[in-house]
Amino acid sequence: MTFELPSLPYAANALQPYIAEETFGFHYGKHHQAYVTNLNGLVAGTDLASKSLEEIIQATAGAPDKAGIFNNAAQVWNHTFYWNSMKPAGGGAPTGAIAALIETAFGGYAGFAEAFKAAAVGQFGAGWAWLILDAGGLKIVKTGNADTPIAYGQTPLLTIDVWEHAYYLDYQNRRPDYVQTFLDHLLNWDFANANLAAA
Template sequence: MAYKLPVLPYDYTALEPYISKSTLEFHHDKHHAAYVSKFNAAVQGTDLDNKPIEDVIKAIAGDAEKTGVFNNAAQAWNHTFYWNSMKPNGGGKPTGDLAKKIETDFGSLEKFAEAFKTAGASQFGSGWAWLVLDNGTLKVTKTLNADTPLTHGQVPLLTMDVWEHAYYLDYQNKRPDYIGAFLDNLVSWDFAAQNLAVA
């Protein structure tokens, strides 16, 4: 039961001018596809083959002998989550329960945005910035390489990829510009709200 590479939830040009067609083609069709392919090859014929990818990630996290499997599984999952964390004509402000929760737990949307931008900009090397629910409280966190909040008892609501391949064709070394564009023009508050509702 191979894990399938999901199709993008929007057209390759739908996030322009903030993320180009070229970036999405390389990022989804090459990088994401490679993680999926390597994960499937690694678990084929093992006891992990029939398990949902989230269960595999949690089961093998921290197992030094399965680091390669974990990296590809977590990256496959993280990328799928990332595509859904964005939408055409995104950005703006959250509404409803999510807006209230951000106000309560961060003090304001602006304070959340500041924390999220800092997490993304200060992640040394490759990784991810996240909005998570941690024991009932919203928090901003960051993870290195393939690591994911799934292995830390947290519920991911939203993520931003800060690996260079996510933004380098469009922003070169200006990661803060990409982060600003993500929050102002791309973020899908609807996706985060759905994740909060089912948490």
């Protein structure tokens, strides 16, 4: 199959003033598109060409000779998941079924927000912070570069991209401000609940 850049779940200017349309121009239009283009080139003519994105990620995870394929496949998947982890007028305390799990795992929203921000800000260099479902409970994990929880059989519920290209035009080196803005104004609990229901 040929992979394509998926449509954004909202207009490129819908998250302003928190994430600028210009940021989407580079991050979605150039970075995400490049991962899609690279992946198509890398799998063409191989036994992976007919696989789904998730199957490619799982087949190449931890294989040094397939690192290029894994990195591009995982980045296509991670970015698509990230766009959906945000929404206009998002953020704040959880709603729906996930609220009770947040209470159990973190003692409430404040505990979740503190732990999530610590993971996102504390990820050295490029990477991601995730809220995942693992063994029936919620956990916060961070991954470096292109790494992704689906390579380990975990179920992501939402993520934040902390590669510098995700926030530098808007926040420069102020990653903590970007993460706090994500928590306060962008986080999509509806998406997290949908992922939880599908798990």
